Amino acid sequence: MGRDRQLSDAFVGLADTLGEDFDVVDLFERLAAQCVALSSADAAGVMMSDGRGRLRAVAASQQRAAFLELFQLQIGRGPCVDCFDSGRSIIAAPIEAHAERWPQLAPAVLEAGFGAIATVPLRLHEKVIGAVNLFYAGPDPSADEDLYLVQALSDVAALAMLRWPPARTRPEDIIARLQATITNKVAIEQAKGVLAQFGGLEIAEAGEALRAFARAQHARVTDVARAVVRRTLPPESVLGHSKAAPRRTTGGGA
Amino acid sequence: MIDAWSTTGGGDELAGQNPSDPAHVARSVLANIRGAERAGVPARLCALCTELLPVTGASISLMAPASAQRLLCSSDDVARQLAEAQYTLGDGPGTHAFSTGAPVFAADLSAGDDARRWPLFALRALETGAKAVFSFPLGIGAIAAGTLDLYRDSPGSLTEAETGTALLIADAATLGVLRLYAGPGETEYAEGDGDMDWLRGESDHDGVHQATGMVMIQCDVGAEEALLRLRARAFASGVTLSALAREVVERRVSLGESDRA
Numbered sequence: 001m002g003r004d005r006q007l008s009d010a011f012v013g014l015a016d017t018l019g020e021d022f023d024v025v026d027l028f029e030r031l032a033a034q035c036v037a038l039s040s041a042d043a044a045g046v047m048m049s050d051g052r053g054r055l056r057a058v059a060a061s062q063q064r065a066a067f068l069e070l071f072q073l074q075i076g077r078g079p080c081v082d083c084f085d086s087g088r089s090i091i092a093a094p095i096e097a098h099a100e101r102w103p104q105l106a107p108a109v110l111e112a113g114f115g116a117i118a119t120v121p122l123r124l125h126e127k128v129i130g131a132v133n134l135f136y137a138g139p140d141p142s143a144d145e146d147l148y149l150v151q152a153l154s155d156v157a158a159l160a161m162l163r164w165p166p167a168r169t170r171p172e173d174i175i176a177r178l179q180a181t182i183t184n185k186v187a188i189e190q191a192k193g194v195l196a197q198f199g200g201l202e203i204a205e206a207g208e209a210l211r212a213f214a215r216a217q218h219a220r221v222t223d224v225a226r227a228v229v230r231r232t233l234p235p236e237s238v239l240g241h242s243k244a245a246p247r248r249t250t251g252g253g254a
Numbered sequence: 255m256i257d258a259w260s261t262t263g264g265g266d267e268l269a270g271q272n273p274s275d276p277a278h279v280a281r282s283v284l285a286n287i288r289g290a291e292r293a294g295v296p297a298r299l300c301a302l303c304t305e306l307l308p309v310t311g312a313s314i315s316l317m318a319p320a321s322a323q324r325l326l327c328s329s330d331d332v333a334r335q336l337a338e339a340q341y342t343l344g345d346g347p348g349t350h351a352f353s354t355g356a357p358v359f360a361a362d363l364s365a366g367d368d369a370r371r372w373p374l375f376a377l378r379a380l381e382t383g384a385k386a387v388f389s390f391p392l393g394i395g396a397i398a399a400g401t402l403d404l405y406r407d408s409p410g411s412l413t414e415a416e417t418g419t420a421l422l423i424a425d426a427a428t429l430g431v432l433r434l435y436a437g438p439g440e441t442e443y444a445e446g447d448g449d450m451d452w453l454r455g456e457s458d459h460d461g462v463h464q465a466t467g468m469v470m471i472q473c474d475v476g477a478e479e480a481l482l483r484l485r486a487r488a489f490a491s492g493v494t495l496s497a498l499a500r501e502v503v504e505r506r507v508s509l510g511e512s513d514r515a
Contacts, residue, residue, distance in 0.1 A: 052418045052425075053276040056458050066460075073458065110342030172469065174358035175417055179391075186395030189460045190477060191504070194465020203464055203503060229396030229477050 001225065007149075010034045016157045023220045024161055025188060028059035031132070031157040036061045038153070039146035042114070045069040047080055048122065048130035050182060051175045055084055058185050063204065064112040066137050068202035073109050078105045080131040083119040087128045090148050091118045094139030108112035115139035119150045124158045124174055158195040184222040198235035211240045274415035276422060279306070280453040283426045288499040295430035297327040299402070299423055304329055307416050308421070309404040310384075312428060313337045314392070316400040316434075319353050324440055326400070327479055332382045336405055339378040340433035346375035349390035355398060357421070358389045361411035385409045390424035392431050395463055397477045399431045425453055432478050440510070456495050472510035 014031060028046040035044035043065035047055045055073055055159045060066035072078030079090040079102070092098045093116030099106040109117060122130035132154045134146060156247065161177055195206035210228070214221040227233035286302050287295045288368035296314045303312035313328035315337050328334040340346035347358040363376040363385055379387060384405040392400045402424045412420065429452060456462060462484070470478035487509060488498040501507040 050421075050455075050458070051414075052421050052455075054455050054458065056455075057460075070459070073455075148425035169410070170359070170361075171414060172357075172361070172411060172417065175414075176356045176358065179421075180354055180356035183391070183393070183395060186457070186463050187355075188395075190395045190397075190470075191469040193464035194466065194470050195467070196503075197468035197471035228397040229470070231470075231476065235471070 004039070006038065010038055010153060011156055012183070014153060014161050023184065023222055024177065025058065025184045026221060027160060028181070029061075029154060029159055032059045032061040032065075035150050036133060038099050039134060039150055040141055040143070041146060041150075042116070042135070042137045042152075043135040045133045045135075046130065046218065047073070047084070048181065049128075050180050051178060055080065056182060056185075058181055064114070065133070068105075068109060068112055068114070068117075072105060074173055077228075078102050078203060079117050080133050081117040083121055083131045084128055085179065087121050087123070089118070089120045089151070091143045091147075092116060093118070093141055093143055094138065096139070103241055109123050112139065116141050116143065118143040118147065118150075120147055120154055122158050124162070126169050127171070127174065129174060129178065136183060142235075156200040165203065168189060184225075187222055187229060191228040194236050199239045201239075256371070258463045264451065274419060276418055277390075277454075279419045280450065282306070283423055283453065286292060286354075286431065287395065292388075292430075292433050295433075296427060297329075299427045299430060300327055300329045300333075303402070303404055303420070303423055306419055307404065307412065308406065308410070309388070310407045312402065314400060315340075315348060316401050316431065317398070332407075333386055333403065333405060335382045336379055336384055336387065337403060339375060343374050343378070347387045347389040348403045351391045352398055352401050355391050355393060356363075357391065357397075357417075357424075358387075359411060359417075360387045362386060362409035363433060364390055364409060383407055386411070386418065388412060390420055392428040393430060394457060395466075395477075395483065397432075397481070399428060399478070402427050422453055431484050432482060434462050436476055448485060448495070449498075451494060457483045459496045461499040461503050462496055465502040468502055472508050 001183045014034065032044040032046055035041060043062050045057060045060035047057050048068060050056045057066060057069040057073060060069060069080065072080050079092050083090050095106050095109045095116055115138050116117050116136040118134040120132050121128045122132055132150060134143065135149060136143065163171065191210055192203050192206040195201060195209055210224060211221055214224045224233065228235060228238060267302060283302065287298050290298050299311040300314060303309055311330040313332035313333040314326045316326050317323045324458050325334060325337045332371060339350050347360050351358045362368055363379050384407065386406040388404045389403040391398060392402060413439040429449065465484055466481045468479055469484055470477055473480065473483060485495055488495045491498065498507065
């Protein structure tokens with residue numbers, strides 16, 4: 001597939017929130033994945049404001065990126081926090097050169113196998129609602145070339161989050177949508193724990209099983225997660241399905 | 255605003271300067287419920303809403319999945335009638351907040367979008383004298399316990415800072431309501447630090463929620479009970495909830511009966 005086709009597919013894919021299976025957590029996971037596919041970044045993560053004055057990690061393309069996002073949130077410092085506060089993109093490359101500004105973060109980034117970070121604000125109608133973080137394996141990436149594209153992808157995803165509401169958008173609608181996203185994300189983590197413990201799986205494997213089941217059933221991941229945690233869907237149904245028919249997409253009862 | 259939270263322990267110099275600073279709000283919420291009996295906490299939080307926010311009244315409703323909705327407490331008679339109207343009609347901002355896990359803001363029930371969205375409820379609300387209603391879900395992820403419902407006798411929305419305050423009170427109310435479900439003695443919880451950690455964002459950690467799911471299977475309990483057991487164990491062991499959660503996720507600690515020794 002050519003680059004142009006890839007780009008247009010990415011934008012159309014992110015903007016498509018009309019399907020019945022639209023899921024905001026999924027939207028931001030797709031955003032992270034598209035950032036990695038289309039920019040020179042090796043990993044990406046998305047954070048959002050939680051309405052209580054804090055940021056929360058909502059999606060990451062891989063575990064090491066998720067860890068670094070959480071780390072920045074815990075110490076309350078780092079490019080994602082500064083980007084959220086200032087509303088401006090930040091490039092920290094190589095990360096060692098910013099060791100004075102972020103003394104705790106720089107070694108953690110290197111430890112996790114990355115050499116540089118870039119961050120763009122997640123914006124909605126001039127308001128900064130979060131940040132999108134890019135992680136680079138090398139110390140000297142061409143990050144400034146990525147920023148425009150990643151900002152455009154992020155803007156589309158943020159708008160899509162509101163499902164292109166027909167009427168005017170009020171600030172409280174944004175907060176409500178952010179909260180719904182957090183609720184869904186937490187339900188997924190709870191369900192991963194249930195499946196991991198029940199099936200003796202790693203958390204990441206449990207997440208894959210959950211997604212595979214949802215795909216096969218044409219159900220929203222968050223709905224499946226909620227059913228697992230509320231014990232209306234037995235964990236063996238979800239796990240049994242993923243083992244018995246890992247790639248079947250024709251559904252066929254749990 | 256982020257910085258207010260990151261200056262752990264040193265946040266006191268911020269107190270008093272900005273009443274909507276989240277760390278300050280969290281402290282006042284906790285000061286307000288400290289020492290209260292479990293059953294009295296929800297009513298105190300309702301009263302606190304009317305002090306800290308530009309709202310006339312507040313109520314907390316429980317909505318156990320399998321049973322009917324139940325009014326737990328209300329700060330005045332209008333708040334009570336609003337809650338009951340939603341049970342009767344089966345729809346309204348609170349019902350919606352409960353099912354979506356997100357807050358609902360109906361800033362003007364007398365006209366416009368909000369009136370159209372809940373025509374019957376809006377009519378009933380106006381009869382009682384309420385012009386605006388804001389509903390916050392009480393829950394964590396798939397756990398949905400009830401709602402905190404606020405009303406105003408004049409139209410108007412909450413500012414961003416006020417919404418933040420309401421969300422923090424709802425976080426405290428979530429814990430308060432979950433404890434009502436907990437068996438006596440079995441789930442002694444951490445007052446003070448444990449609650450402060452919670453309001454400071456301990457629930458931001460994926461590990462806490464993953465561990466909640468794992469403990470559900472280990473102990474064969476529901477998610478509410480699993481979370482409370484984790485908090486109780488963290489308190490008893492003198493570690494933070496997120497530290498304990500990490501141990502559980504990495505399978506160094508299990509809360510199952512047979513693993514207890």
